[in-house]
Amino acid sequence: MSSKRDDLLRAAKKLLWERGYEATSPRDIQEASGAGQGSFYHHFEGKLALAVAALEEVSAEMCASATGLLDADASGRDRVTRYLLQTRDGLKGCRLGRFAGDAAINEPELRAPIERYFSVLERYLAKALSDAQRAGELTSKCKPKDLATMLVAIVQGGFVLSRIHRDKDAINRATAAGLALLSEATKRT
């Protein structure tokens, strides 16, 4: 149906990823989408409403990806490994975590889809870690929930360091080290 609406959403998702909320103007989105002022304000109440709709889609996509990796049939240990060893392009940054420093994070409507993703991710990761502990694949005495928070922090902080150092692999070194340390907290047989 409404092709222009989809075009606007697609452009918004792209530009919000690249530049964040503050640095993206409605005009930028109109130009990138090929839609005019009229379409923009016909389909959305304003910039914030469009950003909320865009981030809700991104959140749903990333939730699906994370649960796909973590919900599966493999052992707890393998699920955590699979999540951590995803290859990431650190220069692009996290499509949702990047908003932590954006002034827009203070808008409750915009923060909601972002927080939803991280809550899901941490819960699934904690479950996998808990399974790994019970299976004896992980002997750390840390609470699974705290370990999950720590692992997600490694990913998010990895993006930060990659962008600051202009080194796309900094994040991959950080997650690899996290996984290695986790392995070393594993019972040797």
Place this chain on the structure above:
Amino acid sequence: MSSKRDDLLRAAKKLLWERGYEATSPRDIQEASGAGQGSFYHHFEGKLALAVAALEEVSAEMCASATGLLDADASGRDRVTRYLLQTRDGLKGCRLGRFAGDAAINEPELRAPIERYFSVLERYLAKALSDAQRAGELTSKCKPKDLATMLVAIVQGGFVLSRIHRDKDAINRATAAGLALLSEATKRT
């Protein structure tokens, strides 16, 4: 001497921390400092130049703090612990890491002082970890440099998660878990 210059710098450091570069206008800084347009453009070429001067001061302060914690006389293990167990207010965010997602990070002049701090921090942390390995206080086989990157990522990612969840202690749980995992990779006597 030039009190207005100092006032401007002080206000800029405060507002850049709270809001980032994009969301802080010269007007905001003028109002917060009590200085007028004239003083602003007399002392600085423009917004970017003031931000660079402000972040260079912040970078120097944070370098001094980090090296003070990590350079010291204690064992490698104790130095790492001391750094990680700093209590942090996650809601405020890192005064330098927060710019990773800001469009201004693309300005080389502004990125330079930020990167300088992280390079110093990671180097000192890697040295402490290396000392700990040689002293047998840490048995992990990971490279100290990679572990340092991982630990700094935990801090930076902890800030991200604290701000997204509106939970000032998320970062402290993340760093505590990182330290615990590091301990578990330590030879039991």
Place this chain on the structure above:
DNA sequence: GTCTATAACGTGATAGAC
């Protein structure tokens, strides 16, 4: 060195034709 006045431009939104 500091002030006020003003300019040029961009932003986010509205109006109304088609």
Place this chain on the structure above:
DNA sequence: GTCTATCACGTTATAGAC
């Protein structure tokens, strides 16, 4: 549903008096 024209406001910077 989409377009173009326009608006009020804020931003970044300049001009010139004191």
